[in-house]
Amino acid sequence: MRLCLVTDSLGNMSLEEMLQTAVSLGYESLEFGCGNWSGAPHVNLDDLLESVRKRDAFVNAIKNAGLEIAALNCSGNQLAPNEEGRLHQAVVEKTFRLAELLGVKKIVMMSGLPGGGPEDKIPNWITTSWPPLNTQVLNWQWDEIAIPYWEKTVKQAKEHGIERIALENHGCQLVYNAETLYKLRNRVGEMVGMNLDPSHLFWMGGDPILAARHLGEAIYHVHAKDVRFERGIIGRDGALDTKTVECFAERSWNFAALGYGHDANWWSEFFTVLRMIGYSGPVSLENEDQTMDQLTAVKKSTKILKETLPKIFE
Numbered sequence: 001m002r003l004c005l006v007t008d009s010l011g012n013m014s015l016e017e018m019l020q021t022a023v024s025l026g027y028e029s030l031e032f033g034c035g036n037w038s039g040a041p042h043v044n045l046d047d048l049l050e051s052v053r054k055r056d057a058f059v060n061a062i063k064n065a066g067l068e069i070a071a072l073n074c075s076g077n078q079l080a081p082n083e084e085g086r087l088h089q090a091v092v093e094k095t096f097r098l099a100e101l102l103g104v105k106k107i108v109m110m111s112g113l114p115g116g117g118p119e120d121k122i123p124n125w126i127t128t129s130w131p132p133l134n135t136q137v138l139n140w141q142w143d144e145i146a147i148p149y150w151e152k153t154v155k156q157a158k159e160h161g162i163e164r165i166a167l168e169n170h171g172c173q174l175v176y177n178a179e180t181l182y183k184l185r186n187r188v189g190e191m192v193g194m195n196l197d198p199s200h201l202f203w204m205g206g207d208p209i210l211a212a213r214h215l216g217e218a219i220y221h222v223h224a225k226d227v228r229f230e231r232g233i234i235g236r237d238g239a240l241d242t243k244t245v246e247c248f249a250e251r252s253w254n255f256a257a258l259g260y261g262h263d264a265n266w267w268s269e270f271f272t273v274l275r276m277i278g279y280s281g282p283v284s285l286e287n288e289d290q291t292m293d294q295l296t297a298v299k300k301s302t303k304i305l306k307e308t309l310p311k312i313f314e
Contacts, residue, residue, distance in 0.1 A: 001274065001309055004029040004070045004282035006223070009298050011041035015058075018042060019065040021295070025302045026313055029070035030062065031108060031284045034098065035091040036076025043072075045094045048101075055101060070282040071106040071221060072099050075168060079112030079145055082121045093156070100160040107157065108166045108195050108221055111175035111184060114145040125172045146174050147187050154191045166195035166221035169211075177206060178214050185218060193220035197286070198270065202227040202261070203239050203253050209273050216277050224305060225286045228261035229253050248290045255288040258301035267308040275310050283309060 005027045010018045018041075022030065032043050047054050062069060074095035076088035092109065099107060116124035116137045126138040157165055167175045167184075175181050181194045196219050198208035212219065229239070234252040241252045248254045258267060271283070285305060289297040306313045 001222075001271065001280060001311065002028045002070070002282050003302075003305060003309065003313075004031055004284035005298075006031045006033065006073070006284050006286040007042045008033045008038050009285060009287035010294055011039060012294055013041075015042045015061060019061060019067065021298075022067060023065050025299065026306065027067065027285075027302075029068045029282055031071045031073055031282070032069065033073045033075075034095045036074055036078075036088045037110075038073060038075065045091065045098060048098055049094060059102065069102060069104050070284065071108045071166070072102075072104050073108040075108065075110045075170075077110065077112050077123060077173070079114045079149060079174075080123050081115040085112075092153075096156060096160045096162060099162055103161075105161065105163040106166060106221065107162055107164070108168065110170050111146065111167050111173045111180075112149065113173050114141045116141070123172065141174060142183070146184065150184060150188045150192065154188050157191055163191075164220045165192050167192060168195040168197050168223065169200050170197070171200060171204065176204065177201065178211050178218075181215070181218065190218075193218045195221040195223060197223035197225055199223070199225040199227045199255055199261075202229075205239065209270055212270065212273050212279075213277060219274070219277075219279050219281075221281060222274065222279065222283050223286045224258060224267075224283050224301065225288065226256045226258050226261035226301075227253055228256040245288070245290055254290065257287060257289040257292065257297040258285070258304040260289065260291075260300070264304055264308050267304055271309050 005022050007018055007030055010021055033040050034043050034045055072095050074092050078085055078089040078092050113123040113125055115122060126134045129135050169176050175184055185192050194215050201208045201211055230252055237252050239253055243251050285301050287297045
């Protein structure tokens with residue numbers, strides 16, 4: 001398993017400074033956000049698509065630092081039934097094109113979430129079977145929107161030389177856990193696998209270690225991100241919290257630097273189980289801790305990764 005960094009985690013740095021910092025911390029590969037939910041701090045899609053010179057400079061900067069590109073990330077909601085969805089789909093298509101030009105074989109993204117019917121303009125995440133209309137809406141989302149989209153997208157990915165699409169198990173997406181990943185994968189094929197992010201399973205009440213055992217070879221990528229349940233709030237209000245992440249002092253749970261939600265023993269077991277089931281891909285640190293500055297959070301998290309990943313770091 002290679003130590004990988006989601007470069008948005010150091011999004012306040014220039015490309016050159018981020019590369020130097022990643023190398024100094026011992027990272028071996030990088031996952032670049034290309035747009036949509038990412039601010040794409042280190043990638044200008046249009047520039048890299050249009051200019052061989054700029055692509056060469058980008059690639060050479062990474063290679064000269066002794067790093068490699070593990071994946072391109074275009075996570076967003078390309079199934080949104082509005083202008084945002086159309087814009088997100090454009091970024092997906094550009095990211096596929098850039099992956100082909102750079103020789104990148106893996107894309108990290110999200111499944112997308114449609115509206116609740118043909119006339120809707122806002123995505124609709126169904127999380128219960130009641131009232132009965134919910135089941136009708138969910139079936140429509142899958143059968144009429146998601147499956148046709150992903151059948152087409154898998155073909156497009158193959159045309160661009162992409163070998164794997166790793167879907168993050170994220171809330172407000174049709175694919176948010178192992179069951180929904182297999183629901184899609186069984187219909188559209190093994191191009192689609194999981195970007196297993198423990199943090200989202202945590203706040204949804206799941207067990208990432210059990211999920212890893214169940215997913216097995218369907219795990220194509222792993223995000224290292226933690227969650228802390230806030231004592232005094234989670235017990236009172238539960239985990240369904242609509243306050244924005246900037247309101248971290250008031251939320252029932254928060255994204256946290258590694259070790260600030262679950263201790264090193266938990267991460268050691270998680271990574272050991274990943275090795276036991278045969279995973280040997282990148283472990284990609286994604287920092288979204290709002291309680292400390294980016295570099296501090298990355299350094300704290302990196303220390304936990306080096307302590308718990310089953311390999312020796314010089």
